[in-house]
Amino acid sequence: MTAPTLTRSVLTAGVWEGVIEGDPSGEPTVEVCLGDRVLPGLKVVKTAPGTWSLSLPIPADCISDGVRTFVIRDLTDRLPIGHFNLIAGASADEDLRAEIALLRA
Template sequence: MSYLLEMQRIRAGRWEALLLGPDAAGLAVSHLERSLPGLVAVADGLGRWRLSLPIPPEVLNDGVQTFLLTDAPSGEVLAHFSIIAGVPLEDDLRTEIDLLRAELDMLKRAFRRHCLESGS
């Protein structure tokens, strides 16, 4: 079967998506190889399915949490979404931003030197 996840978001603790495909029967969402209960698929015509899943609070922890949307009978992964949270992430982001700033400063200096040397 061919599926396409057209749109997705998380709102008020629920993951929502619009799935294009022939059938939503047999779809499942898992986290750390554990199937999550409560996935609802509602047809809205033309082979589109509105998917909704409450995200259990117990799966939200520091770091990156990845969820897989699968066709349960075949085990094929159709899509995934991730939630990133926690204090350790702040340090990672600050480090990345500092690295990006340093690289940008290096590029600015190289560009200015190039302009001076080429007379532009």
């Protein structure tokens, strides 16, 4: 099976949406994590052969001051296929926490 590839990622009204492409013969198994926590509520919908739409409402307790890095992982090999950052609160112009969190994921 071809590893899924994240081709689109947006955050609108508290809901993250992404599009992944991969092997058309089976549904990809993916999860979205914040640190060690797997976030509940991820929906995966096939939109075309080899293409799936993902959506995940971001839980309110995941939103607070600072930088939060959410990692989208392929469960087949547990490797990241993408990520997105949520920055809130004080200016983070020089903040490297998002990059460090991604390296640790």
